[in-house]
Amino acid sequence: MMHKYCLLAIVWLVSATGAAQTQTSVLRVTDAWIRAAPPGVGVLAGYMTMENSGAVDVKVTAAESPQFGMIELHRTVIEDDVARMRKQAYFLVPAGGKLMLAPNDRHLMLMMPNVPLQHGDDVTVVLTLDNGASLEISAPLRLIR
């Protein structure tokens, strides 16, 4: 029970400070990368692994980047060999579990780049969580993970 209160306190602390608190947040993001695309392409996909060390589920409800006009949460589903991409209201990272954003599956859809980006550049993405906290991550542009 005590443990639960500690976690709640951490979440409260993160939400109170608002900005990135990667050290104290219950949500940890690793292996973040964005698929490098040819010059002129205005839509890119971002992938990562999200781990939730907390005792409550965490939802990622939005994402933004100073380098892009808009980011949406999407999922590609291949059904009867037809690929459908659908906007998601949130990505749920279960308590004590993880969620992968991966090619041909869930991903961030990054649109309207403000600056020309190329292979090797780092993109800053701020994830908004349903507990009021946010998490800033850095994702390099690569051809493959």
Place this chain on the structure above:
Amino acid sequence: MLIVTAVLFSLAAGAWLGNQVLNRKPALDEISATVLDPPKAVSDFRLTNHRDEPFTLDSLKGKWSFLFFGYTHCPDICPTTLHTLAQMDRILAADPDAHANVQVVFVSIDPRRDTAQQLGKYVPYFNKAFIGVTGPEDEINRLTKQLGILHVRVEQNQGQDYLVDHSASVLLFSPQGALRALFGAPHAAQRLAADFKKIGQLE
């Protein structure tokens, strides 16, 4: 005892015969792709490649052609598949003679936005030899309908933008310009290359 020996002998003979057959031609169930036997003939179409040159049924003749249908505003599955095809191409390049006989073609199912110029910037990024193809919507449809390739526009953000749902298969055409095999998604470079080599042995 005699019966057991006879059974064992016939089993061994069966296995030997089976192997002889396999040595000549791979069985279709060894290939994960769906092989069309006989290959499906396709009627002509008039499209344009990313160098603004005509791309027709004749362009599929004389080489094995891998076709993938997608669009440049597709951030996930299209670059993922083109990257996988580029990896496959590197595997096939280990055999230069066979490799010289292969081409990879990306056909846009979003010709409103994918001009030849746009494809010229996009497709060679993944591999300089890959060919981007676009054209009038009715000519794209003339090709996709024959091949069972689906593509449906889906409006986003109150109609300001759209995505396209589309078939994720990679199609293989024989050097006679007929549809020979379909590879279902998700794709893996090793499997595409291995299947392709086996399909080549069927000819």
